Amino acid sequence: MTLTETLLVALLAVLIVFGVFGAFLVSERQLNKVPVVEEPAVPEKVTAVLSVLRSSAVIVDEVDTVLKASAPAYALGLVRGTEILVDELQETIRQVRRDGQIREIEFVLGPPTAPPRHVQARVAPLGSRLILALVEDRTRERRVEAIRRDFVANVSHELKTPVGAIRLLAEAVGDARDDPEAVKRFAGRMVTESDRLTDLVQQIIELSRLQSDDPWAEPEQLELDEIIETAIDTVAIDAAARNTEVLATGDKGIVIPGGREQVTVAISNLVANAVNYSRDSTAVLIDVRR
Structure with missing residues (x-):
């Protein structure tokens, strides 16, 4: 073997030794490396608490992106996707983010063609970057x-x-x-x-x-036909004086559970108001449906 070949073999041996040692070091680092677990956007404990609240809950981050919203929040129309749809709520969230002060507001939801829904919101900071809004339907x-x-x-x-x-x-x-x-x-x-x-x-x-009172404490089986007949008899004199005819129509033989005195007074009061606040010489109709 020539001197050149001997040097090449020695160099190759050195490279192999360094390669094995380098591979060992890389393997050792990988074994000792601590895995990085990404922190969830919303803490799990907070999510668990929100899931049992009756209020509509919304959590947003520092750029007003909705990170978590309960089902009632979507049902009320507060949230769609990752956006808040109510301007009053969004503005209150921004005010809380600026000064960290808890705020409460009331506003009305619903399109012009539907009955309005009156809601109350309480907005508070949740940690250093999150904002929590709890909304109650009032x-x-x-x-x-x-x-x-x-x-x-x-x-x-x-x-x-x-x-x-x-x-x-x-x-x-x-x-x-x-x-x-x-x-x-x-x-x-x-x-x-x-x-x-x-x-x-x-x-x-x-x-x-x-x-x-709780009418279910000792409920009775009440026949509505009998209660309505009592209500008609109660207003008979006033109805005759106003030339008003009181008629009962609809389903017969309906039985409901409840308190006799309470149901009788409630229905009699409705019939009496109908007679007293209707024009003379008209008819008052009591219509019963199952």
């Missing part, structure tokens, strides 16, 4: 408040009539103290107005119980 509460206001106004109007009549009759009795026949007549009217006032107060009590 439409039912607003409707109940409106019904309660109307009920109070109607009751106040209904109570003024017998109270005012009793006061006038009392003054008339005082002026006619020397006329026994007049006193007797006015006293009879006072009894009538007192009974009317008592009936109104009793209706108020029963309607209040209808809102507060």
